[in-house]
Amino acid sequence: GGGLKIGMVTDIGQLEDKSFNEFSWKGVQDGAKAVGGTAQVIVTKDIADYKQNIQQFVDQKYDVIVTVGFLIGTDTLAAAQANPGIQFFGIDQFICVPADANDKECKGKVPDNYQGLVFNEAQAGYLAGIVAGTITKSGKIGAVGGRSDVPPVVNYIKGYENGAKSVKSNVQVLVNYTEDFNAPDKGEASAKTMISQGADVVFQVAGLTGAGVLRAACNAKVWGIGVDVDQYLSLPDLQSCIVTSAEKRLQNAAGEAIKRFKDKGKQSGNYTNDATNAGIGASPIRNLSPVPAGLEDKIKQATEDMKSGKLKPV
Amino acid sequence: MTRLRAAWRVASIPVYSILLALLVAAVVIIVSSTFTATGFDPLLPLAAYLRLLIGAFGSPSGISNTLVAAAPLMFGGLAVGLGLKAGLFNIGVAGQFLVGAFASAVVGASLAGAPMLVGMPLAVLAGALAGAAYGFIPGFLKARTGAHEVVTTIMLNNAATLLLTWAVNDLVRAPGFTFPRTAAVGESALPVLIGRNLHLGVVLAVVAIFVVRWVLDRTTLGFEIRTVGLNPEAARYAGMRPVFITALTMTLSGLLAGLAGSIQMLGVIGFYAPGITASVGFDSIAVALLGRSDPIGILFAALLFGAFRAGAPLMQIETSVPIEVIDIIQALVILFLAADLIVRRLFRVRAAKPEIAELQTVTKTWGGTTPSTTPGGGD
Amino acid sequence: MDLLAIPRLVFEFAVYLLTVLPDLLPIILALATPLALGALCGVLNERSGVVNIGIEGMMLMSAFFGYLTGFALHQTVGSAVAIWLGIAVAVGVGALLGLLHAWLSVSVRADQIIAGTMMNIAALGVTGYLNRLIITPSGRGGAGVIPPFRIPPELADLPVVGPILAMFLDQGPIAMSVIVFVLVLQFGLFRTRWGLRTRAVGEHPKAADTLGIDVFRQRYLNVILGGALAGLAGAFLTLESTGSFQNGMTGGRGFIALAAMIFGRWTPVGSFLGALLFGTATAFGVVVSVRPAEGDLGVILRSIPTFWYAALPYLLTVVILAGVVGRSVPPAADGVPYAKEGKA
Amino acid sequence: MKDGPTAGSARPVLEMRGITKRFPTGTLANDGIDLDVRRGEIHALLGENGAGKTTLMNILYGLLVPDAGEIRIDGAVATIHDPADAIARGIGMVHQHFMLVPVLTVAENVILGQEITRAAQILDLAEAGRRIRALGARLGFDIDPGARVSGLSVGQQQRVEIAKAVYRDVRILVLDEPTAVLTPQETREIFGVLRALRQDGASIVFISHKLDEVLEIADRITVIRRGRVVGSRRPGETSEQELADLMVGRSVSLRVDRGTSHAGAPALEIVGLRANDDRRHETVRGVDVTVRAGEIVGIAGVAGNGQDELIECLVGLRRPTAGAVRLAGRDVTRASVDRRRDVGFAFVPADRHRYGLVLPYTVRDNLVLTRYAERPYVGGLGTFIRQDAAIDEAARRLIAEFDIRTPSERDPVSTLSGGNQQKVIVAREFRQDLKVMVLDQPTRGLDVGSIEFIHRQVIARRDAGVGVLLVSAELDEVLELSDRVLVMHRGRIVGEFAASEAQRDRIGLLMAKGAAA
Ligand SMILES: Nc1ncnc2c1ncn2[C@@H]1O[C@H](COP(=O)(O)OP(=O)(O)OP(=O)(O)O)[C@@H](O)[C@H]1O
């Protein structure tokens, strides 16, 4: 068709990662449909292929190129500067253009055809924390992170801790980073240990490892909290114990970005998806009947305060 | 003419294997096309292969992409191949690759401002030495304690990924980024020679092919390595020192793997970050096996894999055939090489199978016994 | 004071290990299960003289097809049935791949390391490809769950017995089955006719042949059985441990299984201990951060970056292999294809 | 010697008719061979290496399929596809290369393939042990069913092989060179066993190179050359010389004339040498030997009495725990392998495939294997670039000089015949500037022709003033070549003799018992 040609370059690994790549791609497809364009994806298998994968779309005269993950940011910036005629979106890329070698505050000019889509995971984590803090009976809750050096993961968990403390100041939060997104057995082990320590709610921010976390929660008949998407829906086997999920609406953000470009033209700078634009949130409360008094209000209130900027999750 | 025929004797089986692999993969693509939105499409494979070809060789940039992707595979393939010659199976290329890339990144970044002729050579050297050091560990352990190199290298691969991630976070993290990474290598990068990305590393890789070949065929060291690989006992009686050769070969293998990481870092990536994958390490094994652990064979095998790498993007966006089909094709190529019986039957190949004594040695020495002590070795 | 610092820390550490033991024991077995099953696959193969470095690939394929079965059926036939069918399919796929490996290694006499490498690459490709085409588009997930077996709380809470019982019984069925397989194979290998013939064929096939033993048949049998075990390991990953599939989710476990096998000197029990050692090191890394120690020890343990704990199992294996186990001698005919001279 | 009452009873148990076998490599191993074996007879099969003896028996045992010919047992045509068929027909075979699984116990080896099991295929090793002991008692040797085969002496292993066959109640037993590595005593014991079997009415095919043994044990002798039967004799009607000529097809001199030695200054001095084996057991317990220039000193001894460690100490592959080794007056106790070679030391190993050759390598590379790093084979810049021209030239010269039968110097040595492979090693080691040679069973498994050639070479070297140390379990060879004979037992030299036939039995006794009765 004559519509926009939209290309997406994934982060290293696979399209069906049940996370960034998968939902960004869904969003790009939604966006394409909405603006009557076509979408294609290149799966990146090695960091060394970023450049050529982006260039491939450039050579094929694509109008919009979406790149996923912070690692590909450097190459995306370069491509954006080299191709002012093409709109670039960088998912989870906080664009920082140093004015000169020793500038750390990103005073440089962001090319006006490149927009970074970043998320306030801390806010989502905070809302999940409120739920955990409210429903815990033991006063002990747990969180399993995939990697301690991946900013989104850490932000989720920081927010989670603060959210829980906001409702139960003396709540104890057990945290473990498996340093591996691909080890369900290790996730299960972490959760099992936390549970045997008395934790009765576990929050997973660990990809496939997290599946093991939630599985352990279900087996032990304690509560589990999902991440990124409403995992009550994406992991039907584990519905019995998922109480909510800390959502980061990737699909939505990617789709909206493309619409913005179609309606308003070139997009630039860093676009933060957070409470103000429903870029993050907490999935509906499940499995709790009755839902503890005031829980939903607390969540609504916190969301409002975050919108107004009154509440800082970290 | 006779030289041509000789070359064909060696090349025929691989070439036929590739054709056969493409054929079988085509069937897979056609069958699976029925599952997809586009629906049943008998011409899909042709379309896909055409794009692969165009993407890899159809344009100057395609060709240079192929070469750039092949270069680290040449180093990696040589690393594995050299080990095989000495009866060592170095699965540790992945780890040595990462260590080399990391060292080059750190040294390169620290000399980012320095003139290229200072920073670049030092950065490359750092990568080579780091890889060598990381290869020395399993080599030394095997020589000293007999600890099996397959086990130790696998473990060291995983350890490298984790500990380098730690190092980037706690030791050399560059300020001004939202995620852990090292500073850019700047002036220390390998200079681009032609077009967009054909960098000096490609030249180094090709040179390495012929250097390694020369060492193996024409020098006493090469003779010692091959002898130790084929019959360590005889080597001892001939006055060679298998223990020393084992450690040395593993170190050299690590050095080559380190160089693979180094040129990838200084020629393409430009900074080290935890997400960096060492798919090169995995593919290198396939490349070495495909190349029959012979340097020239490795050269062509690496080019083939490089071409797949370079052609894949176009194939994906023009035909939306999943990139995983590349793995399937590569696996099939290796399958038909291994089971060359099939190929011979199908294409009536008379050519004698190019003997790969090293590989047999490796398979036999899997657990550390020498082939000569295996049964059936009688007069 | 300073003189006593070290011994005191050592003592504190010992005490700490004892106190966390109840946390460690229950989680070790699950961590060791895929490794142990993979290692047993290796033992069966190599004891009969066939090298198999394709265990990783066999696991991955079985994991996928096991999951696919549950995925496709659990809504129609119900969760429980779907799971068991899935496990059956996984085991069957493993056995089929074993058949392929046996055909390549025994009949075609292909180089066994090349065959194994092929298996690993093919598995990545095939599973990734089908995952993209079949599962992802459906937008659904889930393959049913194995109802967990729980030992009654009053037992679990017993001081000493509890954790030990939990170690073996508070597990999924596949994890529990591992122990059975280990014992049965250990006995079978050294006390039965099948075992005797297997070892003979792996050590000196020609001698076995001259006694009228069918070397090919024996090797086919073992490689196929081994494949089935690798298949069970795959089923564990998707159906028992996660309930979902992801490309390359075996994450090198097949290779670590090989390490466990060599570590265990090609015996079932030895391999199992190797897998347990690895699992224990992993478990320690988890427990140490979830249940930190107090006092100076706690300070020290917490000062160690989590990445080092994650690397501990790998480093420990190298150290112990080099320091304690040392040179390990495989079956003499391991990896040597058997050819009847002068026969068609 | 024919003490079997049933010996030679007319009825042939086994008839092989027109057996023909050509190997893929083109070797015509069997060319229309006919063979009769009667009930209760010991039938000797004689022939030089490669004559086709093993091939013929492998066909009988179902390991090879003949291109033509038929096999009759008790007159009825028998098709034998595989060993299982052979075993079922009461045929047993003790192979030239032992077919024992070293890591298994005696009992496990014996029952393998016909296991004694309880329910569910569980092995009944106790019962197996009982039967094997009983069987040993019947044949007159004791045997420990629980022992690991890897720990047994060659003689004991030989018995296990026979036990395997008898356990399957053989009627036709084939023994392929069973005595090649045995001491005279062990040989005699085996002969006792064979006679016992003959008493029980079994028929035995006995393959050997050793003419005297054949004459002692056989009821009939069939000689094969290059795949054809060239004659059949009864021991009474023939002589060693006649048989040898039949085998080789020309008249050979069985005894190489050793001539007289002119011993000079000490070339090799071993002083109070002690050494441990890999398991840290002291296996060399104070050995003193002096080999003078121009003499051949033989060390006789049953395998496994410390010879291997002694040799490794001499070659430079093992550190002695005490004592010294001197080459031409120079102390080389701690010197490396190549240092010793520089001093003028050469070594011919017993196991050519394991220590002497790199089988996949070409003949030329094997011909310089131990001198690969010496000029003129290396050169150019530095001494690490191999000089192909020089290597080729040397290879062609040696191939001609030592009459090595190979298509070209660039063929893999693996395709050469055993004897020619051994010639490659000899050619490589027997260089001009030698002072000391250590020979470890230099003619093992070779035929009369090859042996003759190599022995001549050795004596030529001696006469050129080289000190030769010959280590061998083959007493015949030691006696034939040596000017002086030492006997090694339990890591010590237990006796010294001036070689002469008269001493044969005392030496044999010393080898076996360590003390002459
Ligand atoms: N598998 C084989 N392939 C090709 N040629 C073979 C094979 N086995 C034996 N030969 C050749 O066939 C001929 C007969 O070999 P055979 O082993 O029967 O001789 P032999 O009489 O037993 O000699 P020896 O006394 O050394 O045992 C020899 O030339 C041998 O090299």
Ligand SMILES: Nc1ncnc2c1ncn2[C@@H]1O[C@H](COP(=O)(O)OP(=O)(O)OP(=O)(O)O)[C@@H](O)[C@H]1O
């Ligand atoms: N296993 C084998 N495979 C292939 N060819 C073989 C094999 N064994 C022997 N041959 C071929 O058969 C021929 C005879 O080999 P063999 O060793 O039996 O001869 P031979 O009579 O023992 O010679 P020599 O007396 O010098 O040892 C050799 O030229 C060799 O090429």
Ligand SMILES: [Mg+2]
């Ligand atoms: Mg023979």
Ligand SMILES: [Mg+2]
């Ligand atoms: Mg021979």
